[in-house]
Amino acid sequence: MRSRLYPVFKYTMIALWACFVAGPFFWAMTTSFKDVNGVQGGATYLPWLQYEPTVVGWRNIFGGAGGVDVMRPFFNSAVVTVAASAVSLVLGSLAAYALSRYRFKLGFIKNSDIVFFFVSQRIMPPVVLVIPFFYLLQWTGLLDTVLGLVIVTVALLLPIAVWVMVDFFNGIPREIDEMAMLDGCGPFQTFVRAILPNSLPGLTVAAMFCVVFGWNDFFFAFRLTFTEVQTLPQAVVALNSSIPPWWTLSAAALFGVAPLILLALRVERYLSKGNLSGAVR
C-alpha cells in the first residue's frame, strides 16, 4: 500500500533528526581539541584541515592550573547519585508497593491522593525549595556534606521512583503476593522474594530516571555545598567565566555527560520493551 517514496522520506527524517541530536556532541568534541587559535577565527569543524588539534582542553580537566580537576567531582557525583538513587528506589518501591496493594483511607485522603502527593513534588520549582533547604541543612549540620546532599536529592528522586514503580507493581497480578503469603512469606518477605524479583525491568527504568535526574542536578548541589561536595556539573560551570576556555569547557562537558550516555546504551533495551507503558497510562 505504501508508496515507494516512503522509505526515502522515513530515513531522511531519521537522518535529519539524528544530525540535530548529534550536532552538539560533535561540536563539543571538535571544540575540545582546539585551543584559543582554533576558536578565535570563527567556526571550524575538522581537525588538521581547519585547525591544529591539541589535547590541552582534555589535559586541563585533569587538574593543573587553569583547568578543573574532574576526578574528585566525578567521584562525588557518583556517590551522591548512587546513594540517593538507592535510597529513593528502596523507599519509593516500598511506598509504591503499599500504594499498589493496600487501600489507605485517612479522611478524604485515598490512595490516589497519596500517589498524587508523591508525584506532585516534581512540580515544585527547585528555586522555591533551595533557600529553605539551606537553613534546614544548616540547622542539622548537614550543609556541605554528602549526606545532606543525598537527603535533598532523595526529595527530587523519590517522586520519580514512586511514579514508575506504582504503575509497574499495578501490572503484577496480586495473586502472586497472595500466593507468596500463602506459601509462608510475611508481607516483607513477600515483597522481597516474590515481587521485587519480578520487578527488575521496572526497577531498571526507575533507577535510570533516578540516576539521570540525580546526576544532572546542578541547582541543589551548587547551593547546598561549599567545598566538600563539588559535583561534576559544578566543575563544568566553574569554567563558565567571562572568558570561557571553550576547549576545556567542552572536554569537561563531554566527560560529565559520558557516563550517562554509556548508561543509555546499556538500558535502552529495558526502556524500549515498553516497561514504562504502565507509567504513562
Next chain:
Amino acid sequence: MRNSSYKGVVAAAIVVALTATACTGQDPVENKPDKPALFKPGSEISYSKYSKSYPRTKVKDVPGPCSYESISRKDYSGQTLKIISHAIPVIGEPTQLHAEQFEEITGAKVEVINVPFGELHQKILTPLQAGQPAYDVMFYPSLWIGDMAPHLAPVPKKYLDTPGMKDVTKAYMDVATWDGKVVQYPVDGDRHYLKVRTDVLQDPKRQAAYKAATGKELRTPRTWAEYQEVAAFFSGKDVDGDGKPNFGSAEVTKRDDLTFSAFISRAAPYVKHPDVGGGLFFDLETMEPLINTPGFVRALDDMVKAKSTWAPGGANFGLGDEILSFGGGQSVMSYSWDDAFIQGQQPDGTIRNKIGAAPLPGSDEVYNRTTKAWDQKPNQAPYFTWGWTSAVAKAARNQDMAFDYLCFFSNEANTALDLTIGRFGVNPYRKAHFDAEFWEKQGWDKDVAESYVRTLSGMESSTNRVFDLRVPGVNGYMSALANGVAAALAGQKAPQRALDDVAAEWEKITGQIGEDKVRSAYRHVVALEDN
C-alpha cells in the same frame, strides 16, 4: 510491636548520621613551628612548570614576609584552607595556581571553589549571614564591601606593614577600607579606561579620509560625542584587510553581566561635577536617587545611539565578548577594564602593539544638580570601577594561614607574573606597577607601555574621581540599573522612562535596607569622591 521497633531503627540511624557529621569538624588550630625554607632569597620564579600555557617569564623572588622564601618556612601540614573564587580563568585561575603553590610550600591542603560571577555574591554571603564557616578566604568584586564588611576579619597590622601593602596606591587602599579598618586584602586594581586601535586612528590615510568625511581631525576621542563619531565612521568597514568587517565600539551590554559599570563609565563626565559634592548616585542629605537626572539620561541616550557601532551580538556582550571583540581585533575601540588591553597585547595576539590606552572620554558640559543646569566646561571623571579583592572571614579557623595565603598570592613575584597574563584579571594596583619599563620587558612597544602607564597613573592623580556605589545591597541597586539600561537598549523603554523606573526601584531598595544604613555606607564613598 514491629512497627515501633522499625521506627526506632530509623530514628537511631538519623541520630547516628547527625552525630557522625557533627563530630567531623573543627580541629583546634595550633600552628606548628617554622620549618626550613624551600627557596633561597631571590630565587627565580616561573610558572612554566604548572602549565604550558604560561609565559616562560622568570622573575626574582623579592625578599619580604610574603616571599616564596618566607612563606615556605611555614608548616601548615594537616590543615585545610577553603577558598571561594570566581570562575576560571578570571581571578579563578590565579587563585587555583597560587593555591597549588601554597600547598607545595607550606604543606597545607587548599580547596578552591570556582563560581560563575552571577552566583558569587549569594554563594559567599549566604553562609556568612547564616554563620556557617563555609570559606576562609574569599575573592570577590570590591564593591560588595558594604555587604561583606561585617563578616570580615580586619587585615592584621603585621600584613599592613609588609612592603607590598605599603606600595598599594592610595585609591586601592581606600577601596579596601571600611569604617577606618582595612578589611579587604588588595590583590587587583581596576578602573575603566579607553582602548583604541592606534594603527587605525593614527593612520594618515584614514585621518585624511575622516577629515574629508566629517570635517574633523581623527584622534583618540576625548569626549563621548567624539567617541560616537569615530565609532560610527569605522563601523562596518574592513580596517584590517582580513575580509571581515570591523566595528566601532565593543561595550559590555549584557544585562546580568557588568553593564552597570559600562553605563557608569559613560555617565561619569556628565554627572561628576568637580564643584558639586554630596553624592553622585544619591543626594547624601535626602538619599534621593539621582540616577534619573539629566546627566545619566544623556549617557543612556548616548549608549542607545551607540548601538549602530556595535558588532553583531554587541547588544548582549558580556565582558568576555568585549575582551574577545577588541582583543581579537574585531572592534576598533572599547572601554572597560584592563583585560581587553592585556588580551590584545598577548604575545600571539593579532593586534599586539597596535593599540593604545587613554583616559575614559569626557564631555564638553557637565550637569550641575544644585543649579539644575548644564555647565559648559570640559569635564573628565575617571571611574574607579570595582576590581577583584580578597578577604578573610572572621569565622576562618586559621586566620594566620588565610592571611599568609593572600600575602603569598600578592607577593611581588607572583603579582609581576599575574599582571602579564590577561585572562587572570589581575591589574596594576601598586606604585611599582606603574612603570613603563616593566611592560616593555614583556615585549610591549615603548609608546604602548607609556600610554598604558600614563593612563593608569593619571587616574590616580585626578581629583574628580567616581567610585562604585559601595553600600549594602549594592547588587540590588546595580541590577535595577542594569535592568533599566537593558530595557532602554532593547527599545522597551525610552531612556528617561527607564531611568525613572530605576530611581523608583532604588527608593524601594533603600526603604528595604534602611535609609540610615545606606547613608552611612554611602558617606564613605562620597568622602572618597569629594576629596
Next chain:
Amino acid sequence: MNLSATDLCLTVDGVDHLKDVSATFVPGRLHAVIGRTMAGKTTLLRVLAGLQGVDSGALTRQGADFLKTPVWRRDTAMVYQQFINYPHLDVFDNVAFPLKRAGLARDEIRRRVTDSLARVGLADFERRKPSQLSGGQQQRVALARALARGTGILLLDEPLANLDYKLREQLRDEFRTLFSDQGDTVVIYTTTEPAEAMMLGDVVLVMHEGRILQTGSPQEVFERPATTTVASIINDPPMNIFTGRIGSGQVTVAGFQATHVSAHLADLPDGTYRFGLRATDVGLASAGVEGEVTFVEISGSETFVHVAVGETPFVVQIEGIHDVALGDLVKLRLRPERLFAFDEEGTLQRTPSYDLTSVEGR
C-alpha cells in the same frame, strides 16, 4: 482439626459477598463448593485463606480463632483459576518456594519437589520457566506446589475453569486420584460444573448469592435439591423449572394437560406448584405441552433443544441428531415419575425415587 465457619458475613459496596455462611470442613474429605459465577465461592476461599477479612462471623480451627491468624501462618495452599506461578522462578523453584520458606532441608525439598512434579506429570520440566509452559502445564505446576507442601488446608479455586474442554476432562480424572488420599488435609474445591462437584466432592456445598443453600453428599444434593435454585445449579444443563397445577390427577402446565400425577406426588394437595425436571427427562412427542423452538444446540451425540412455553424456557436433551428448526412448534413430553415438586417459594416438597445408576460416574 476441623475448620468451622459460623455466620460469616461480608458486604462490599452494598452487595453481599458472604451472607451468614456457616460450614464445617473436615480433614480428609474433599469439599466441593458449587455455585454460579459471583456466588461467593472465591470470596469464601479467600476468607478461609486469610486473604480477605469479614464483617462479622467466626472462623475456628481446632477451636482457635482462625481469623486472627495471618495468611502466612494458616498452613494453607491455594490453586488459582488463572494458573498463578512465580514468573521469575523455574518449575522446580516454584514448587520448592514454599518448602524453602518452611525451612526444610535441601534433600527433603528435592525429594518432595521431584515427587510432586512426578505426580502431576511434569517430571521433565524442572528447569523451564512458567512462561514456556502451556496453560495446563502451568496449572499442574501450581498444583504440584500446593501438594508438595502437604498443608492442613488445600484450596482449589476453579482450577480447571480456564482450560480447554479436553484438558479439563483429563485433569479432572487425574484429580480423582490426586485427592483420593489426602489424609489430614481439608480440601476445598470450588467449581461451576455440576459434574466436577459430583465426581470429586465427598461433600457438596451449594452456594448462591453469598449463601450456602445446601450441604450434603453428592447424592443427597443431587437427589434432594432443597430449593429450585439448588436444583438448577447442580444440573447441567440447569434443571427445567416451571410452574404448574396439580388437579384432578393431572399436572397442567401453561394451560396444557402435561401429564398425569405420578405416584410420588399423589399425596400432594391440589394447587399451584413449581416443578423441576431434568433436561434428559423431557422429550419431544406428538402431544403434550406446546412451545416454540428458540435454539438448537448439537453437542456430540446429543441435541439440546431450547423451547419457549409461553414465558418459560425449557431445555430438552435428546439422544442423536434431530432435525428441528428454529420457530418450529413442538410438543414436549414430561416424564411424570421424574418430576420434582417445590412449593411456590421454591422449597422441595417431593422428589422422584431415583435410580442411582443414572447419575454419571457414581
Next chain:
Amino acid sequence: MEALRRHKSMFLLPGLLTLALIIIFPLLFTIRVSFSGWNVSNPQLDFIGGANYTAMLHDSRFWASITRLVLLAGGTVLIQYVIGFGMALLVWREARGRRLWRVLFLVPMMTTPVVMAAIWQMIFHESLGPVNDLLGMLGLTKVPWLTESGPALVALMTVEVWQWTPFMFLLLLAGLLSLPKEPFMAAAIDGAGAWRTFRKVTFPLMAPVSVAAIIIRLIEASKLSDSVYVLTSGGPGSATETPGYYLYIQGLRDQQTGYSGAMSLTYLVLMIVTLTVVAALLARAFKLKGAS
C-alpha cells in the same frame, strides 16, 4: 488483604514521611518568609503583612515572565510531542538500525542541562558559532541568536526541544510498543491505508499515553530555568526570562528572600491550577478525538 492492615503503613510510611519531612518544612518556611521583609541586608523573619504580595501584583516583569512561560512551555512541549511521536512511529517497527536510532534519540535527555546549555551557547555564538557559520555558507544573513528577543526565544526553544524531545520519544515509544496487535490487524483487514490506520487506530489508542506524556513534560517544563540561566541569562532585556529564572534572580542572586517567597508561592499555585486544568482539558480533547 485486610488481615494485613497492620503492615501496610510499614511499607508506605518510610517513603511518605521522608518526603513529607523534606518537603513540608520548605513549604512552611516559604509561606512564613513570604510575609517577611527578609532580604540581603536584613535576613530576618520579621512580619510585614502582605506587602510582598501587593508588590508582586504590580511587578509587571513577574507577570510577563508567567505569560512567557505559558507560551514557551506550551510551544516547546507541543513541538516535542509532534517530533517525539513522529520519531517513535518511524523507529517503532521495522527500521534499519532501529536500536542505534533508539539509543541516539534518547541520549540528549541523559545529559546535564546546564552543561549542554553551555555547549549550546558556543553553538549559537554570533560570530564564532557554527550555526551562523552554516547560515553564511547557505548565503543567509547571520542571526543575532542571543541578543534579539525573537531569535533568543527560538534559540531557547531549540535547546529545550533538543534536550527533552527524547523524553517524549521514550514515553511514546513505550506506549506504542505496548499497544495490542488486534486493532491493527483489523485495520489491515479493512484495507485501511497508513494515514487512516494512524488516525483511526494508533492515535486514539495512544491518547492516554499522549495525555500523560504531555502533562509530565508540562510539569517539567514549568520549571524551565537552567537553560535560560546559561544560555541567555533572561536577556536581551527580559525577553527570555521565565518565572523560574526571575525567581532565581530575585531570591538567590539579589537575595530578596521574602519577596521571592511570595512570588514562589503564587507561581506554584498558578502552576498547579493551570496544569490541573490543562490535564482535564487534554483528557477531554483526546477522548473526543478518540471517539470520533
